[in-house]
Amino acid sequence: MLVKGAGISFDLSEDHLMIQDMVRKFAEKEVSPGAGERDRSMEFPRDICSKLGELGLMGVNTPTEYGGAGMDSISYAIIIEELSRACASTGVVAAVQNTLAQLPLYRFGTEELKRKYLPDLAAGKKIGAYCLTEPSSGSDAGSLQTMAQKNGDFYFLNGQKLFVTNGMAADFFIVYATIDKSKGNKGISAFVVERTFPGFKIVRKEEMLGVRASGTAQIAFENCRVPVSNLIGEEGDGFKIALTTLDSGRISIASQAVGIAQGAYDAALKYSKERSQFGKTISNFQFVQEMLVDMITYIEAARLLVYRSSYLKDKGVPFSKEASMAKYFASTMSEKATSHALQIHGGYGYTKDYPVERFYRDARVTEIYEGTTEVQKMVIARNILGG
Amino acid sequence: MRIVVLVKQVPDTAAQIQIKPDGSGIVEEGLKYILNPYDEFAVEEAVRLKEKISSSELFVLTVGLERTKEILRTCIAVGADQAVLILEEGEPLDPFSTAELLAKKIESLHPDLILSGKQAADDDMAYIGGAVAQRLNFPFVSVVTQVEILENGKKAKIKRQIEGGEEIIEVDLPCVLSAQKGLNEPRYPSLAGMMKAKKKEIEVIKAADLVPDIRKFARTKLERLQPVPVRPAGKILQGSPEKMVKDLVRFLKDEEKVI
Numbered sequence: 002m003l004v005k006g007a008g009i010s011f012d013l014s015e016d017h018l019m020i021q022d023m024v025r026k027f028a029e030k031e032v033s034p035g036a037g038e039r040d041r042s043m044e045f046p047r048d049i050c051s052k053l054g055e056l057g058l059m060g061v062n063t064p065t066e067y068g069g070a071g072m073d074s075i076s077y078a079i080i081i082e083e084l085s086r087a088c089a090s091t092g093v094v095a096a097v098q099n100t101l102a103q104l105p106l107y108r109f110g111t112e113e114l115k116r117k118y119l120p121d122l123a124a125g126k127k128i129g130a131y132c133l134t135e136p137s138s139g140s141d142a143g144s145l146q147t148m149a150q151k152n153g154d155f156y157f158l159n160g161q162k163l164f165v166t167n168g169m170a171a172d173f174f175i176v177y178a179t180i181d182k183s184k185g186n187k188g189i190s191a192f193v194v195e196r197t198f199p200g201f202k203i204v205r206k207e208e209m210l211g212v213r214a215s216g217t218a219q220i221a222f223e224n225c226r227v228p229v230s231n232l233i234g235e236e237g238d239g240f241k242i243a244l245t246t247l248d249s250g251r252i253s254i255a256s257q258a259v260g261i262a263q264g265a266y267d268a269a270l271k272y273s274k275e276r277s278q279f280g281k282t283i284s285n286f287q288f289v290q291e292m293l294v295d296m297i298t299y300i301e302a303a304r305l306l307v308y309r310s311s312y313l314k315d316k317g318v319p320f321s322k323e324a325s326m327a328k329y330f331a332s333t334m335s336e337k338a339t340s341h342a343l344q345i346h347g348g349y350g351y352t353k354d355y356p357v358e359r360f361y362r363d364a365r366v367t368e369i370y371e372g373t374t375e376v377q378k379m380v381i382a383r384n385i386l387g388g
Numbered sequence: 389m390r391i392v393v394l395v396k397q398v399p400d401t402a403a404q405i406q407i408k409p410d411g412s413g414i415v416e417e418g419l420k421y422i423l424n425p426y427d428e429f430a431v432e433e434a435v436r437l438k439e440k441i442s443s444s445e446l447f448v449l450t451v452g453l454e455r456t457k458e459i460l461r462t463c464i465a466v467g468a469d470q471a472v473l474i475l476e477e478g479e480p481l482d483p484f485s486t487a488e489l490l491a492k493k494i495e496s497l498h499p500d501l502i503l504s505g506k507q508a509a510d511d512d513m514a515y516i517g518g519a520v521a522q523r524l525n526f527p528f529v530s531v532v533t534q535v536e537i538l539e540n541g542k543k544a545k546i547k548r549q550i551e552g553g554e555e556i557i558e559v560d561l562p563c564v565l566s567a568q569k570g571l572n573e574p575r576y577p578s579l580a581g582m583m584k585a586k587k588k589e590i591e592v593i594k595a596a597d598l599v600p601d602i603r604k605f606a607r608t609k610l611e612r613l614q615p616v617p618v619r620p621a622g623k624i625l626q627g628s629p630e631k632m633v634k635d636l637v638r639f640l641k642d643e644e645k646v647i
């Protein structure tokens with residue numbers, strides 16, 4: 002959808018360029034060097050989170066009165082892309098921290114909750130996570146089973162959560178639970194749960210194909226005691242909060258997908274000019290050129306979709322369909338582009354001596370989390386067909 | 389303590405520089421400009437001193453064009469308090485004239501310490517720090533790797549790397565120091581810093597308003613730039629070892645005339 006505005010411009014502002022420059026340098030110097038090692042060891046990038054916090058990159062869209070940088074969504078998209086270009090794990094860690102953990106609070110939380118939790122999250126002093134998915138509830142988030150029963154000044158939570166990015170390292174968790182299963186979506190409510198609350202348990206760390214340094218955890222609540230003041234919004238607001246958060250989250254993952262693809266493309270372009278076969282560098286061969294051309298063309302198209310959905314969000318108009326389009330296109334593009342990058346590297350690309358196999362594995366998950374590709378298509382279909 | 393840092397905007401060190409066909413300068417279209425990397429160390433050191441010594445004030449000063457404001461904003465974003473652009477949009481000035489402009493402005497700022505990068509990454513002249521010191525009659529220490537302020541800001545202890553060791557120098561303030569790589573690890577500008585920099589007013593003075601006869605100061609004139617001659621491609625000898633040795637000897641004797 003094109004909306005009435007100032008006319009089409011493809012220029013980034015001076016601020017955006019300055020931010021891009023800073024994050025790119027930071028990512029090259031501080032994030033990229035350890036990325037391969039963290040992928041192997043599955044170590045969470047805790048130090049990097051602190052540094053990102055100091056630079057304001059952990060609360061990019063969070064309002065300044067709660068310690069955030071109060072910047073626009075395009076700045077945010079640029080930041081997630083640049084971080085992911087160096088290390089996809091760091092990209093998703095920052096994305097969850099910025100959006101999934103903080104947006105529910107600054108959009109729906111009470112003044113007390115905002116003051117209590119946002120400043121430390123935005124500063125990277127505390128880590129946040131988001132618990133929606135459960136063993137029997139994935140794409141169908143409305144079917145979640147975790148129960149919240151009110152008793153006096155507390156809710157008592159019981160249930161299990163899966164695939165919690167940042168979970169291993171997080172201090173604060175946004176948790177979705179139902180106060181009454183018979184109410185369906187209307188029973189779902191959102192809470193802030195601290196790691197130290199009685200009854201909170203980390204079950205285990207997930208061992209995964211990609212984004213291996215993202216501290217992804219399984220979590221259980223066993224009569225976990227949560228003060229009533231930690232309810233976000235009203236009882237029953239949870240589903241709306243989850244969907245609103247995921248709309249913005251899709252911009253994060255689309256940006257991450259673009260960043261991973263760009264990182265893989267950079268590596269492939271360089272390699273194609275260095276590797277010689279048949280007496281020429283492989284960049285001379287048209288089949289190799291075609292892969293490079295396809296990569297960069299699709300990367301640029303994906304980036305424009307990301308920028309456009311961010312732009313619509315900043316304008317305050319509906320952007321759900323556009324965010325889904327950006328995520329669908331960017332994540333499928335990223336899978337293909339990283340595969341091309343590996344192919345251009347030949348056998349070397351299949352080894353851990355080059356970063357492309359990591360990009361290839363990391364790209365895969367962008368088609369799954371924060372709504373699978375199929376779910377994005379459902380969202381787009383619903384938008385164009387109604388119902 | 390009042391600190392002035394002299395900075396310069398230079399083409400991105402990663403950029404491919406092309407010389408204009410007439411040799412009058414470089415092709416500027418599409419070039420990205422950055423804060424001279426050595427100046428980053430100077431700015432960082434100044435910010436650290438400012439953080440250590442209470443009620444300090446940090447000025448950054450440059451001679452340049454309208455676009456040069458970008459690097460001043462970068463400096464404010466990492467902690468500079470005031471930024472001054474001496475605007476000169478005519479023919480590029482020679483370094484002696486640039487030093488005159490800087491010195492003239494510095495006089496009105498009454499600094500205790502002046503820092504610059506050890507050289508600019510574009511022309512590698514390594515001229516300005518020394519020239520400004522000379523013009524102001526301040527001591528100058530170049531290529532410094534450590535700065536310690538002594539005796540309530542009356543003196544400084546400086547370390548500089550020399551062949552096979554380090555030199556430790558004591559110098560009276562005010563003085564001019566030029567920063568070497570290794571002096572510190574420059575910080576990244578934060579988003580909050582960038583927002584502050586955006587709001588901050590940059591003082592702009594026209595060069596001719598500061599020194600009316602500035603064009604008369606030039607001591608050198610850039611005649612032209614020329615590309616480094618391209619090296620001819622190497623020769624690869626082929627054939628049997630006997631033939632290659634014969635060819636090599638003939639080549640060295642007859643063509644290169646080295647044996």
Ligand SMILES: Cc1cc2nc3c(=O)[nH]c(=O)nc-3n(C[C@H](O)[C@H](O)[C@H](O)COP(=O)(O)OP(=O)(O)OC[C@H]3O[C@@H](n4cnc5c(N)ncnc54)[C@H](O)[C@@H]3O)c2cc1C
Nearest residue numbers: 131132133134138139140164165166369370371372373375
């Ligand atoms: C690395 C990683 C990190 C994650 N981080 C988080 C996190 O921090 N917080 C969190 O809450 N969750 C997180 N998730 C969970 C993620 O969001 C879910 O995995 C995702 O929503 C899909 O749910 P599912 O795995 O249960 O798959 P299912 O929903 O079971 O889907 C299985 C397949 O069926 C398809 N499908 C399902 N329904 C339909 C339909 N109606 N029409 C067509 N096709 C359909 C899906 O597209 C998919 O291909 C993470 C997942 C991973 C892998």
